[in-house]
Amino acid sequence: MNKKDCFAHLIKAPPKEPFKKYGSGRAPMNIALIKYWGKRDPDLNLPITSSLSLSVNLYTTTQIELVPSSQKDSASLELNHLCVPESSAFYQRLIQFLEYVRPPDHQFHISTINDMPTAAGLASSASGFAALVLALDDLFSWHLPKQTLSILARLGSGSACRSIFPGFVRWEKGVRDDGLDSFAVPLTETWPSLCMAFVPISFDQKPISSSRAMQQTVATSPLYRAWPAVVDTHLLSAETAIQQKDFTTLGSIAEQNALAMHASMLTSQSPILYWLPKTIEVLHRVWKTRKDGLEVYVTMDAGPNVKLLFLEKDRTALFEIFPEAHMLT
Ligand code: PMV
Numbered sequence: 133m134n135k136k137d138c139f140a141h142l143i144k145a146p147p148k149e150p151f152k153k154y155g156s157g158r159a160p161m162n163i164a165l166i167k168y169w170g171k172r173d174p175d176l177n178l179p180i181t182s183s184l185s186l187s188v189n190l191y192t193t194t195q196i197e198l199v200p201s202s203q204k205d206s207a208s209l210e211l212n213h214l215c216v217p218e219s220s221a222f223y224q225r226l227i228q229f230l231e232y233v234r235p236p237d238h239q240f241h242i243s244t245i246n247d248m249p250t251a252a253g254l255a256s257s258a259s260g261f262a263a264l265v266l267a268l269d270d271l272f273s274w275h276l277p278k279q280t281l282s283i284l285a286r287l288g289s290g291s292a293c294r295s296i297f298p299g300f301v302r303w304e305k306g307v308r309d310d311g312l313d314s315f316a317v318p319l320t321e322t323w324p325s326l327c328m329a330f331v332p333i334s335f336d337q338k339p340i341s342s343s344r345a346m347q348q349t350v351a352t353s354p355l356y357r358a359w360p361a362v363v364d365t366h367l368l369s370a371e372t373a374i375q376q377k378d379f380t381t382l383g384s385i386a387e388q389n390a391l392a393m394h395a396s397m398l399t400s401q402s403p404i405l406y407w408l409p410k411t412i413e414v415l416h417r418v419w420k421t422r423k424d425g426l427e428v429y430v431t432m433d434a435g436p437n438v439k440l441l442f443l444e445k446d447r448t449a450l451f452e453i454f455p456e457a458h459m460l461t
Pocket of ligand 1: 163164166167168169183257258289290291292342343432433434
């Protein structure tokens, strides 16, 4: 099954006129505690392993408008009120995705507002595709179950399937070739005193997309062979730690998992390193802070920025050591 067949299978009947004029959707950004790194099917964004994330308090809000082709001859896209050029990778990616659902003789106008910088390792493609799918569900009155919306969001960007839900979310890797069993499931546990903050390092465009970096890691890194088993163990420990509110275990597993992901890409051919000198300075500051008795852990995605994990009781003390940090939860 390819992407087109997947859309056809999930949406069943093509949308019928009259369409609503507007649809809107809002989705949270999510940060993986146990990372998704490596695809078993790059077209359908099917992962090699399951993953586990926490949805945070930053959102993408998307409004989508359907306009008859007689009034508009191509799609248009605005990001944070600025027109996105047709030649940009972001425009191409979104418009390609929308082609699977575009009714004949109509064009889309999309306006999307991001609370966070785009393509800076702050996983905005995740909330972006999740918000887009929710906006389409509203526009076409599909009323699809969350599980189906999660699969559709995954077809846009893998980690987007987790942004359909708040709180702790597990993305089941699934085993089927068509990916119909690869979607996100929210965990029932909540943990209000668990905090996540963001240490900005750089908002420059990534040197290599996460998709390409994953493919290269899977194909060439000798360390990647160990990754699937490492993730299975980490998932089990992290979920138990969440159930037991065991912060020491959750923090150390999340940190180790992120470092293992970066180690696997660093040992790929040619090496991939998203970190900047400032990233390493922050890492050392975290480890010193922990040694001094304040429990804080890090996680990092495909970018130079750092996210801190800590408990609410340590928030004031932590912001004295990391004054440049911003709360995410
Ligand atoms: O969904 P993508 O293709 O942007 O990949 C996301 C990969 C990481 O952010 C590094 C890890 C994750 O699980 O979110």
